[in-house]
Amino acid sequence: MKYVDEYRDGTLASRIAAAIAAEADPSRRYSIMEFCGGHTHAICRYGIEDLLPANVDMIHGPGCPVCVLPIGRLDMAIDLARRPEVILCAYGDMMRVPGSDRTSLTKARAQGADIRMVYGSADALRLAQENPDREVVFFAIGFETTTPTSAVAIKQAAALGLRNFSVFANHVLTPSAIQTILDSPEVASSGAVRVDAFIGPGHVSTIIGSAPYERFARDYRRPIAVSGFEPLDIMQSILMLVRQLNEGRCEVENQFSRAVTRDGNAKAQALVDEVFELRDSFEWRGLGTIPDSALQIREAFADWDAERRWQLRYTTVADNKACSCGEILRGAKKPLDCKIFGAVCTPENPMGSCMVSPEGSCAAYYLYGRWRDA
Structure with missing residues (x-):
């Protein structure tokens, strides 16, 4: 297949759904x-869960970089932005995430x-060039997918001698999160959350490859299928x-x-x-x-590290007690299990990051009408 619409073919989706239903053991x-x-x-969006047999459960994981960023890190960015000499550049999906005192x-x-609001690190770099009398800080977030672009910006700033540019780095690693889930009491030793297998992230895997997941299949006995993002991709991965x-x-x-290849993008x-570094x-x-x-x-690029330049210090901040974002990210709850979902907490009035981010589970349920299932 060469075109996107082929990966959204309803007839093929029905055939794959029938194969899943035929092969899923009802016992x-x-x-x-x-x-x-x-x-x-x-x-x-595509109603994939509605095509699956009742004994195939989809559990939503912590693969939303906006959602997993703790409130304390957002507070650091807000405090930095309030300095009169600073221009803070951030992705659009971070703009409405509530920090301390909402x-x-x-x-x-x-x-x-x-x-x-910027589309990427290159926009922030250009702002620094256009505003030599201001300190421009790029609020960098994301998994392995976006980390190379931050690295490029830092190297370019160093090559240009651009001293009024720095990066507030909040890049996190996928394999560490998967291992934490597998080691958690909720999943390990037949805990409250059952995870039999994983659909591996597609975009992350274009960078790191599929090899880093092999230890989870080997040591934790969990099958993994690295998947694309179209409906037929996901249906095929579930069947696998x-x-x-x-x-x-x-x-x-x-x-x-x-x-995706096994070894990923070496460059x-x-x-x-x-x-x-870690x-x-x-x-x-x-x-x-x-x-x-x-x-x-x-250390070699310390001059472009916002945490070092501004001597930022992290303080843990507790999440809103009414919000179930943490449990949803661990797979312990689904959005409809949260008592404030769709009532107090909506995209217009978010109480937690899972309702704000375009990759958040709560935002997905609300946007595509899954809340009507309640």
Whole structure:
């Protein structure tokens, strides 16, 4: 297949759904976690869960970079933006995420902070060149997919001698999150959350490849299918996982072979390794503090590290007690299990990040009408 519409063919989707129904053993349950928020949105948008037999459960994982960023890190960015000499550049999906006292970047901008929405690090770099009398800080977030672009911006700033540009790095790592889920009491030892298999993230895997997941298949006995984002991609990945579980196999299968290889993008990996190094620990919303789960800027590029330049210090901030974002990110709850979903918490009045981000589970349920299932 060459065109997007072919990956959305309803007749083919019905055939794959029939194959899943035929091969799913009615005497057992299949609990499959899609890690990536992009997969969650595709599942809701195309009604994929409605095509599955009742004993195939989809569990939504923590693969939304906006959602897993803890409130304390957002507060650091807001405090930085309030400095009169600073222009803070952020992605649009971060703008309305509520921080402490429900203050967001949007509210801070309304109160006078100079906060600019950008499409990427190149926009922030250009702003620094156009405003030599201001300090331009790029609020960098994301998994392995967006990390290379931050590395490029830092290297370009160094090459240009651009001293009024810095990066507030909040890049996190997918394998660490998967291991934390598997090691958590909720999943391990037959806990409250059952995860039999994973749909591996597609975009992340274009960078890191499929090889980093092999240890989870081998050591934790969980099949993984790296998937694309179209409905037929996801349906095929579910069928691959059902077959693995039926046959007692635990392997990493690459459904997204048109974009993902086993070893990934070596050039991007080398670039990231040149600019970034592992942090000792990093706090994730919902998952807690995870060692070696995020990146920080290396000493060689310290002049472009906003945390060093501004001596930023992180403080843990508790989530809103009424919001179930943390449990939703761990797979312990679904959006409809949250008592304030669709009532107090809506996209116009978000109480947590899962309702704001375009990759958040709550936003997907609300946007595509899954709340009507209640």
